[in-house]
Amino acid sequence: MTSLRTRMMWMSILCCGLITTNGIAISSDTKKETVVRGIAPEKVADFVHSIIEADRTVYTSHVVNRMHDKGIVSANEHWEQQNALPLPAQFLQRAGRLVAKKGSGVRYRLISLWPIYRRNGPATDFERQGLEAVTKNPGTPYRGIVKSGKKQYFQSIYADKAVAKACVDCHNSHPLSPKRDFTLNSVLGGIVITIPIEP
Ligand code: HEC
Numbered sequence: 001m002t003s004l005r006t007r008m009m010w011m012s013i014l015c016c017g018l019i020t021t022n023g024i025a026i027s028s029d030t031k032k033e034t035v036v037r038g039i040a041p042e043k044v045a046d047f048v049h050s051i052i053e054a055d056r057t058v059y060t061s062h063v064v065n066r067m068h069d070k071g072i073v074s075a076n077e078h079w080e081q082q083n084a085l086p087l088p089a090q091f092l093q094r095a096g097r098l099v100a101k102k103g104s105g106v107r108y109r110l111i112s113l114w115p116i117y118r119r120n121g122p123a124t125d126f127e128r129q130g131l132e133a134v135t136k137n138p139g140t141p142y143r144g145i146v147k148s149g150k151k152q153y154f155q156s157i158y159a160d161k162a163v164a165k166a167c168v169d170c171h172n173s174h175p176l177s178p179k180r181d182f183t184l185n186s187v188l189g190g191i192v193i194t195i196p197i198e199p
Pocket of ligand 1: 077087089090093110111112114115116117120160161162163164166167168170171188189190
């Protein structure tokens with residue numbers, strides 16, 4: 001019969017040995033060298049994207065739609081001048097600006113080939129090509145490495161689809177919108193995520 005001590009010993013070997021998960025090898029045994037390899041930038045971008053998407057969905061359904069349905073407050077583009085909530089797109093852009101200010105080099109924006117505001121148009125050829133690609137093929141993010149000065153960045157562009165009728169109605173009727181024939185599930189634009197990488 002295995003004694004408690006032996007079992008404890010085996011447990012500690014199992015717990016503290018080399019654990020390898022998707023390219024990351026960690027050893028909590030101080031005698032062994034700790035190996036931490038980088039996570040692929042595609043994965044990092046996908047992680048960041050899933051967080052942005054989840055926050056936007058929670059804000060849209062549990063704040064904007066809920067408050068509107070209860071007759072308490074609605075979202076309006078001119079929320080700063082009125083008693084209104086920011087639109088989900090404005091919430092995302094604002095949060096993105098805060099992230100950029102942090103100086104980590106990670107950035108994200110909502111962009112489009114048919115932007116309500118020109119500042120939300122593609123800033124580079126890469127972004128334009130990415131928007132064209134995800135408009136044709138919304139299921140596949142457009143990814144690549146871009147250079148800015150001496151620095152290299154990984155960019156990933158994800159399709160942003162009109163998942164609700166409200167997206168279609170507002171983008172088709174906004175006075176500044178250059179396109180007015182969006183339908184449900186049309187690609188309205190994309191979320192571009194930028195991650196700094198080592199040269
Ligand atoms: C009530 C109007 C309204 C609704 C509803 C709305 N948007 Fe927008 N959207 C805007 C405005 C206004 C902006 C510009 C925000 C800014 O940058 O100040 C914008 C920006 C965007 C942009 C960036 C490009 C651009 O047009 O400036 C995308 C992409 C976008 N929205 C997608 C969506 C999607 C997807 C939905 C639905 C899930 C949606 N929008 C719902 C008004 C709306």
